[in-house]
Amino acid sequence: MIDVTAPPGTPPAKARNRVLKQNRRHVPVLATLALLIIMYAVGVANYRGFSDTQVVLNIFVDNAFLLVVAAGMTFVILTGGIDLSVGAVVALTTTVAATLLHAGWPAAVVLPLVLLIGTVLGLGMGAVIHFFQVEPFIATLAGMFLARGIALLINRNSIPITDGFWTAMAEERIRFGPGVFISTSVVIALIVVLIGAYVLAYTRFGRTVYAIGGSADSALLMGLPVGRTRIAVYTLSGFCSALGGVLYSFYMSSGYSLNAQGMELDAIAAVVIGGVLLTGGSGYLFGTVLGVLVLGLIQTIITFQGTLSSWWTRIVVGVLLFAFIVLQRAVTRRTR
Amino acid sequence: MSFVRHRLFWPAAILVALLASNIFFSSGFFSITVHDGHLYGSIIDILRRSAPLILVGIGMTLVIATGGIDLSVGSVMAISGALACLLIGDLDNQNSVTGVLLACAAGIALSLVLGIWNGALVASIGIQPIIATLILMVAGRGIAQLITDGQILNVTSAPYKVIGAGYTIALPVSVLIAAGMVAIAVVLTRRTALGLLIEAVGGSPTASRLAGIQARRLTIMVYVFSAICAGIAGLIYSSNVSSADSNAAGNLIELDAILAVVIGGTRLTGGRFSLAGTVLGAVLIETLNVTTVSIGIPVETTLLFKAIVVIVLCLVQSAAFRAKVLRRPSRVGASA
Numbered sequence: 001m002i003d004v005t006a007p008p009g010t011p012p013a014k015a016r017n018r019v020l021k022q023n024r025r026h027v028p029v030l031a032t033l034a035l036l037i038i039m040y041a042v043g044v045a046n047y048r049g050f051s052d053t054q055v056v057l058n059i060f061v062d063n064a065f066l067l068v069v070a071a072g073m074t075f076v077i078l079t080g081g082i083d084l085s086v087g088a089v090v091a092l093t094t095t096v097a098a099t100l101l102h103a104g105w106p107a108a109v110v111l112p113l114v115l116l117i118g119t120v121l122g123l124g125m126g127a128v129i130h131f132f133q134v135e136p137f138i139a140t141l142a143g144m145f146l147a148r149g150i151a152l153l154i155n156r157n158s159i160p161i162t163d164g165f166w167t168a169m170a171e172e173r174i175r176f177g178p179g180v181f182i183s184t185s186v187v188i189a190l191i192v193v194l195i196g197a198y199v200l201a202y203t204r205f206g207r208t209v210y211a212i213g214g215s216a217d218s219a220l221l222m223g224l225p226v227g228r229t230r231i232a233v234y235t236l237s238g239f240c241s242a243l244g245g246v247l248y249s250f251y252m253s254s255g256y257s258l259n260a261q262g263m264e265l266d267a268i269a270a271v272v273i274g275g276v277l278l279t280g281g282s283g284y285l286f287g288t289v290l291g292v293l294v295l296g297l298i299q300t301i302i303t304f305q306g307t308l309s310s311w312w313t314r315i316v317v318g319v320l321l322f323a324f325i326v327l328q329r330a331v332t333r334r335t336r
Numbered sequence: 337m338s339f340v341r342h343r344l345f346w347p348a349a350i351l352v353a354l355l356a357s358n359i360f361f362s363s364g365f366f367s368i369t370v371h372d373g374h375l376y377g378s379i380i381d382i383l384r385r386s387a388p389l390i391l392v393g394i395g396m397t398l399v400i401a402t403g404g405i406d407l408s409v410g411s412v413m414a415i416s417g418a419l420a421c422l423l424i425g426d427l428d429n430q431n432s433v434t435g436v437l438l439a440c441a442a443g444i445a446l447s448l449v450l451g452i453w454n455g456a457l458v459a460s461i462g463i464q465p466i467i468a469t470l471i472l473m474v475a476g477r478g479i480a481q482l483i484t485d486g487q488i489l490n491v492t493s494a495p496y497k498v499i500g501a502g503y504t505i506a507l508p509v510s511v512l513i514a515a516g517m518v519a520i521a522v523v524l525t526r527r528t529a530l531g532l533l534i535e536a537v538g539g540s541p542t543a544s545r546l547a548g549i550q551a552r553r554l555t556i557m558v559y560v561f562s563a564i565c566a567g568i569a570g571l572i573y574s575s576n577v578s579s580a581d582s583n584a585a586g587n588l589i590e591l592d593a594i595l596a597v598v599i600g601g602t603r604l605t606g607g608r609f610s611l612a613g614t615v616l617g618a619v620l621i622e623t624l625n626v627t628t629v630s631i632g633i634p635v636e637t638t639l640l641f642k643a644i645v646v647i648v649l650c651l652v653q654s655a656a657f658r659a660k661v662l663r664r665p666s667r668v669g670a671s672a
Contacts, residue, residue: 082466132657134650135604137405137466141591142646149640156634265474278467311481311582318475325463325471 027331028275028324029287035320036290039297047304053180059296064185065090065247066266067292070274071196072240073267074288075233078200079212080280081136083234085125085143086241087263089118091256092151093245097166098159098255107165115242121147122238126231140234144264151257158256161249170250185247192243197285209233213280269317270295273324294320343601344613346652350645351620354627355379361630370506378626380508386622387510388413388569392589393596393614394521395562400597402558403538403606404458404465409566409593411476412450413586416443416567417574418483421491430493440499440571447567448560450476455556473590480582489580500576510572517565522611531609534558538606592621595642598649 043050060067069086076083093114100110125143129136161167173181200206208229211219220226249255274291276283298316302308358378368377392409399406423439424430450472457468502509525531536544537551545551566586574580598604599620600613621642628638651657 314478
């Protein structure tokens, strides 16, 4: 990640190649989609009850927080950066929320406050990265230590959440039929994804994010607000992590400073498997959603299989990471 | 005041201050006693505890010097320890010295293979180092758990115990092993042209290739060296606790190692490196851990200290920060 901001050399495209090139850009996402379909088909063919609609919906229910965190991570990676602090911010959010709720603060105060904390942390990291030209890897590493350290300082133990609003959000189910439901977290996550996808595709800010990932120097020469946008994506990622933390505390009904260890890896893996180029500048939020679903589906298949142990998840994720990175490499090479 | 400008002045000063502050909390901190012909004392203890971090750190230093990064060190530690413990557990006589040596050799050999894998991904396929090593970081713990079948393997082998907890010529064996590897690294890089070549690759891979340096082979070599160092560190760790714990072994050590390298004055962008600085950094981190315990602060808050240390060091190293805040002349231009 030392060289993330270096522009990937993309010579000017010839007009007749443009259509073809546009298609190549979709290759990683289409590959993920194909993988997802194949995995689902294999699951349905091999395991009884796998075709149940609820199996698919449960993937969303169990990964709503990851979806939100990965959406923020997508913005950061699209600019060619990385955010290692997301897992720690999730843990900090759950801890702060649980502590304050335990102390009797009303949910209406706690909720905006924890979201603000995450946003400010992200803003701080973005500012350090932009103004002092510290590498994103190191700046967010410091943020990770800081957030996790504060969380541990606040409370080392798991704190149950008994607040009315929190339990209501945790237990509320949106039902489509008998035994077919999603949680409110899923709705929130999907709203975040939709807003994110709209912002990326149709707003000036979104186009600037892609431009910075393509080449920060060119973006600057074009007069784009590089600094502001770069700080904004880390702020956004901080906000998404905090929101992810809130969803996580809904899901777990508790706050714990050691929550979400290694979630940054899951988020990065989901983004990469979703076809977002790690050097930045290419990829879609839709791909990230697919990436999260692939991770969730692996988990589900391993649960259904029963005889496979949980560590196979990590090995399979590693293999998929490898496959998709090599695929990305092949696609970008051919584009040149 | 030229020594103040030395790049190891501030880390050394902090280390001395930390050590000195221990006097106030434990009076016998600096006393080293001889017991059964072995040296005992807090200082020796710090050295013993920092041996794995020193090992991983020097490997990381060389990788970072080439402009790369190795996130997989913790996983490699877990794998090598797991394999060694598995093989020792299968021995008819766990106290057989040959058997233990062969098991250790197998662990190191497997680390070597993993190093070649990392190096090949970076140098031959051309994947960014942070991503290439992320694959093994994610999959590695799964592999380690696969080796141990998800169990914590306990061994009762006296010769194996020596590596991590034994003494020879009055010093802990682990410290001597670490010192030996540091000596090898120093001789290889400072007494031969190797160090210069590594710095050249880190400074500019293209320029070094044009100058006729085999950048690719060199890059693979540093990843192999890093993996071997991590493998040995894994043996020390697992021998010290007489078991292979795939989750705990080397957990988050990659971050501590990177921190040690940065504290030691090696820049993450590659180029010039300082092995002595890394050793100093590693000892500093362990001293910090020991100091917080002796002062009576909860161990977890060391994370906060680390965050502050990282932030301060990054800012001081950042040319933009010096130019803007400290108002020192800097050759690097203003922020992008």
